[in-house]
Amino acid sequence: MKLQIIGLTKKFGSKTAVNDLNITLTNGVYGLLGANGAGKTTFMRLLCNIQTPTAGKILLNDRNIVALGEKYRNLLGYLPQHFGYYPDFSAYDFLLYVSALKGLDEKTARKKSKELLEAVDLSKEGKHKIKTFSGGMKRRLGIAQAMLNDPRILILDEPTAGLDPKERVRFRNLISAFSKERIVILSTHIVSDVEFIAEEIIMMKSGQIIHFGNPQEITSEINDKVWECTIPTAYAEKYAADYNTSNLRNINGNQTILRIIGERPPMENSVRVQPTLEDLYLFYFKEGVKNEKTNSF
């Protein structure tokens, strides 16, 4: 399966949310990273054909998804960033309703709904009204509905938002098991989720793709830009604010190790370290960094 995005652009008035995207996606898990307003959600909505592009097109196996219509939607599963629900429906009834929308027959709908409630750990709450659910439970229900039709293209917008660590691990395992022979695109602010399950990373900024590749490839760009240095704890807060700091770790009570991203070593005692995806994310999206010079203690 091949999803080609060609010259995809979406403008809202004078604001360009997605700007001339060109990318080809084949089977695999794609992590979509970007700060708020980078255009991730708009890109996903365009992929789902619930927004019309200002320019460009999306082709599935060389056929325009707009022309494919029902055939394309039959292959699609989508978890929106924010979604409504019917407060007086139970989780199970909601899944049956979405199953009907997805064209599943009665027997399959019941079977899949029960399986997915189990998979997202909601089987005990299946008969409860959705209005009694917490944010995390609603999120899990959203994940379940997206997978009802066994989609070949699964698009998940912030799937792990509001999930506790145990549920995030469960979700990652679910997606990993599900993703064979499918295109899975997920966006999140939780970089570690992407790091664990995504084979390819799409990094977006200002509506454009600034990086596309596997995590090792794209982090190699900042191979010589991540540093660790030890400073007195009393100065840690000030330095963390002045530099693009990805982590602070206190040692021995009065010493702190700072992990800093920058072109030059921030301290004389700085040691170069291996970059992570989170470092790369901060390298591109951290704002308000005041200092770039090398200091000493």
Add this chain to the structure above:
Amino acid sequence: MKKLILFELRKVFSKRLSLIALVGIFLFSALISFSAYQNKYASDGMNAEGSGKAAVEIDKNIATKYEGLLTDKKVQQMMNDFAPTHDLHGLNAVYLYQNATQSAVFSRFSDKDGKWNGLSVSDVFGDEKIKIGYVDGWLSTSRNMVRVFVALVLAVIVMLVPIFSSEYEGVDNIILTSKYGKSKCATAKVTAGILIAILTTTMIAVFNLLLACAFYGTEGLDCSILFASSDYVEAFIPFNITCGTLLKYQIMLAFTSTLSVTGITLFLSAISKNQIVAFVATMTIVFFPVLLPITEVNPLFRLVGLLPIYHVLAVSLLSVEQMSNGMLYAIWAIPAAFIFLGIGTFFSRRMFAKHQVI
């Protein structure tokens, strides 16, 4: 498709406001019918007098006595039977009310002192054959149904407004990315809306007819509406139709009204991004025309009268014209309703399917 329609019906009836509207319209019907029944008054001018059930019995007994075609002989007999026996203290006898039959004959054949005004049946009704009997119950029911059907329109709007507009509060994301989200789902919504309108109108019409039968019985359905008490003389339909025909027209107009309103509501629900906006817009479009200063004698009323609110107000539209085939002009409400419904359903489906999720 059947499953989707059932889900749409369930969505509507799981909303508290819809249930309140539905229960409210039944309660209103019962209250208004009972109130009209209890307020009935009648006296036979001799020894029987009463209100409520007793009044209905008195009116029925008197009407039975003169049942059949209205003749000059019967008019004279009634004028004698109901001749005032005491001083009216200046009251014009035309407005005297003892019972429904007395009021009907006095309002047409009496002078101010309660004596025959010299008019014959043909002077008042032309060549029309006027069948008289107990019509007060059905005419009272007809008058109540005008109010009930106006309330019904309001209830239908309340129930149908969320059909599309509530989805824009977030579920549209999921619906429009599902296989049938842009096709069968929109059709199911429209079908559910039409079913709700038809079922609700049927239930309310049947309920009101049952109440009428329970309170007044079934007599008088084949009697003319023209020989009615003074309560119904002014601003009533000037054509010689029976009570049964009147009720048939009125119920038909209730259906045409709710179906027209369904078309309007679905359309506005599909184009409005929230339910309040859709509700206010629909209420304005449906109810605003009653404020227009156009009466039924104005030629423009032939068009304005086909707007859905005039269907349920019934009397004005039914008073426009009796056509050469005996049908009333109000029959044009049927094609009008199909136009409203057709436009509403076509565009609402289209707007929903083309809706851009923001």
